Amino acid sequence: xxxxxxxxxxxxxxxxxxxxxxxxxxxxxxxxxxxxxxxxxxxxxxxxxxxxxxxxxxxxxxxxxxxxxxxxxxxxxxxxxxxxxxxxxxxxxxxxxxxxxxxxxxxxxxxxxxxxxxxxxxxxxxxxxxxxxxxxxxxxxxxxxxxxxxxxxxxxxxxxxxxxxxxxxxxxxxxxxxxxxxxxxxxxxxxxxxxxxxxxxxxxxxxxxxxxxxxxxxxxxxxxxxxxxxxxxxxxxxxxxxxxxxxxxxxxxxxxxxxxxxxxxxxxxxxxxxxxxxxxxxxxxxxxxxxxxxxxxxxxxxxxxxxxxxxxxxxxxxxxxxxxxxxxx
Numbered sequence: 001x002x003x004x005x006x007x008x009x010x011x012x013x014x015x016x017x018x019x020x021x022x023x024x025x026x027x028x029x030x031x032x033x034x035x036x037x038x039x040x041x042x043x044x045x046x047x048x049x050x051x052x053x054x055x056x057x058x059x060x061x062x063x064x065x066x067x068x069x070x071x072x073x074x075x076x077x078x079x080x081x082x083x084x085x086x087x088x089x090x091x092x093x094x095x096x097x098x099x100x101x102x103x104x105x106x107x108x109x110x111x112x113x114x115x116x117x118x119x120x121x122x123x124x125x126x127x128x129x130x131x132x133x134x135x136x137x138x139x140x141x142x143x144x145x146x147x148x149x150x151x152x153x154x155x156x157x158x159x160x161x162x163x164x165x166x167x168x169x170x171x172x173x174x175x176x177x178x179x180x181x182x183x184x185x186x187x188x189x190x191x192x193x194x195x196x197x198x199x200x201x202x203x204x205x206x207x208x209x210x211x212x213x214x215x216x217x218x219x220x221x222x223x224x225x226x227x228x229x230x231x232x233x234x235x236x237x238x239x240x241x242x243x244x245x246x247x248x249x250x251x252x253x254x255x256x257x258x259x260x261x262x263x264x265x266x267x268x269x270x271x272x273x274x275x276x277x278x279x280x281x282x283x284x285x286x287x288x289x290x291x292x293x294x295x296x297x298x299x300x301x302x303x304x305x306x307x308x309x310x311x312x313x314x315x316x317x318x319x320x321x322x323x324x325x326x327x328x329x
Contacts, residue, residue: 022195066148069114097138110295130197136204139166202231222328273326
């Protein structure tokens with residue numbers, strides 16, 4: 001399977017969607033963007049991952065449940081075929097977002113992403129008929145849940161090619177749903193597109209060197225009156241307080257700004273959003289993020305102070321995550 005095969009078979013339905021004219025400026029340039037990213041010379045792992053995609057058996061799904069906490073896909077297959085599928089899925093280690101059950105194989109991912117979804121799903125605008133962008137979507141777990149919630153079209157973007165290959169694998173077994181994960185970043189979305197009814201940015205803001213620029217990029221993707229759903233790390237504190245780690249945070253190198261909730265609300269207001277509000281604040285625990293057989297590297301329990309789990313191993317406040325909702329003017 002060449003990258004042109006992937007682009008032509010998986011994404012062709014996106015390029016020609018007549019019901020999203022506001023997306024046209026981006027859709028017209030997407031084929032060349034994807035061709036560049038999937039170029040073998042630019043990613044040495046792509047040939048091995050491509051062989052996984054090429055070897056996936058063709059099994060039509062008789063049951064797909066996108067509203068279950070564990071996304072469920074089944075079509076019936078022999079034990080021999082199931083074993084082969086599991087071998088291929090494990091070649092895409094590590095699986096970070098999920099969980100999934102595919103033809104009887106339970107993928108116990110590092111993150112219980114369903115917990116995050118359940119914290120926010122009752123606070124957002126109903127997704128029925130909406131065009132949605134999911135920024136930093138990983139392998140697309142939440143994007144599948146958005147389609148399960150009735151979205152007309154969901155586009156996820158994530159520059160991590162392994163995550164995109166995992167999405168393509170799930171989509172191979174699930175079938176043709178209006179959900180696409182693109183190996184792109186927010187900077188690849190045309191400026192001022194203003195095309196989406198809802199934009200999600202979950203677990204991204206603290207990785208951006210300029211958080212206000214990220215908020216402005218997200219706003220530029222939203223139509224007037226569209227909804228931003230933002231999930232990020234926060235600290236306890238009042239207006240103006242923000243943590244700027246000097247080096248690592250919970251062993252992550254690329255964490256730049258962790259604001260208090262009042263500070264982030266003020267950033268949203270400064271960037272022109274309306275009706276910004278906090279709908280959930282939750283401590284991250286090992287029930288939500290941990291090592292598993294499908295993600296065998298270190299995870300949250302290894303990143304906390306073994307004596308005082310209220311601190312990271314760097315002595316900083318342990319992870320607290322909050323969900324914010326705001327409207328585009």
